[in-house]
Amino acid sequence: MNMTWTALRWVWRLEAPLFVGIPPAGALNRCRPYVPARTLWGAVTAEISRSSNGDSFPDYRKRGEEIREQCRFTYLFPAEKRGDKVLAWRPLFRKKGLQWCCNGGEEYLSDRDFRRRLMGSRPGTAIAPESYSASEGTLRETECINPWWRDSNCQEETSAVLLLGYVFLRKNGFRSQLDNIDTLFVGGDTRYGHGRISRVGGHKEAGDVSVFGKPIHRDRENPGIQSDIIWGHALEGDWQKKQMIQGEQELLGGWNQGSPWRGKLTWAPGTFLTESAVWSIEKDGYWKHQDKNRRERK
């Protein structure tokens, strides 16, 4: 077996609140309940560039390009430890709207209940130097993922919020660099201590069938996941004409090294299809539908 891609499962623990924003920003800054591939790519690029560069200024752009080519990330989803298992909560659009599902579909929470268990918000103001007090008009609220799960009945032990996801490595490249990362800073407001996550245990190689319980394809130009649920942001295409889709569309956007970054119109995580398909994870983190009858060209 000479597969192009190695798949590793990784689990992280939140050491601080985590903020991944959804535009627009304003008085209430909303937070995504997961870490997108693009955010993770940025964090991994920063860390690998710095730690492998001693005291000289790293070439972030070049290293980032290499990592885009050699590593593909699934999104990280919130997870919790039950006994010796780590169970991830993943989104799924159903007739009732967005739900979060855990433990192989045994447990469901509405988006509202899930966010209530996972998220908190913190008020913030800027300090006016002339009075050491809050500047007028700067009160804002930032939603963030808590380091601890909130239990609805308040009786159980509070458990740590973990993040579970997978990384695909082309020919196992960047393996040693990834193994060396034990802490990452992801998302926004890291200067307020937000977004510090630390790895729990080593990376585990995932078998052919185990990326979020779905079969994977490791022999193609881009790694593929066979699934009827989209757990990333999936590009639009002809595929959507041929089947029923339950989901939501989202236009991505954001910032890239100080300049606005214009994303594409996508189907959001949790989108559910009537037919399973192979989805490749592209260089920029998008999921892309692969036509069943035509093998992807190398």
Place this chain on the structure above:
Amino acid sequence: MSAEPRSYETFSFSGVALDPIHVGTGGTRLGRVDNTIVRDPVTRIPKIPGSSIAGVMRAYTAMAKEKYPNCAGLGQPERDGAGGHCGSADCPVCTVFGFAKGIGSSGGFAGLAAFSDMHVLLFPVASQLGPQWITCPMALRQTGIAKPSELGDLPEQQVLYRKTDGAEALPSLNLGWLFLQVKTDWQPLEEIAQKIEELGIPGYITSRLGVVSDKLFTHIVNSNLEVRTSVAIDPATGAAKKRALFTYEALPRGTVLFWEVTCRNPKHFKINGGNKVEAVGSPGGVRDVVTKAHPYLEHLGIGGMGSRGMGRLRVLETTKPDDADKSGKEDK
């Protein structure tokens, strides 16, 4: 252990409240201060958000470095273009704490120091033996004094665990109105007590250390916070405003807080479209700039209400070897 250099260093700090500390968002102008108390949403224990700390530390460092008030605060210039963050590569305040926008059209900078929240590590409660400083496994885990995997829960939930040495052989102790059985057989306590001492926490505190369960700790903290009533003064008349009475909570004097500052390597950043950071040269240098604020914390305080005799915090000198003998430490 990896031989590769880390891109950052994290420094631990602890401090003792010399006054009650109001656990707010740093503002006194918000009026209804009682609405802005910050608690951990899950543990319900008050904390001071990293964003508040970053703002206060910035202001005090700017004073220490004679960069006040321009390089403190939000950094927006006046309408005529004067003032605001200087944003220069040799400004210790702007490089360490970031700046709002660059010179000309280039973007701002997030800064080299990141502040964690300040967590309650040890909480003082009155007992028949004088004040006792209480903590719990969760508080210890959050501060990194014990790794989460190494620190299990307490054997018994309704018990106060103390060290064997020097602790009077009392069968029970009252913490406020709460009577608890005292035990000395929780093994990790010896090592934890030693790590707490290494943070520079004075002996009068470490000798009165007690550990309770997470749930009991939440209870003890929330029922022993200082609650004060104050009145808002109308600046126009100098008299109390009508219906302006408000109450607020504060962490009591003697509370020990813990926080971490993550300091990045300045060599990995360029600002204002390609300039090297000149003000600091290493993560340790970033830390030294931040510590310039510490004497001001002790005199001017944190969390607003400084004029009401609140908020002064003494930052302790850690005795851990990796933090010792750094140049530029503040003398007490």
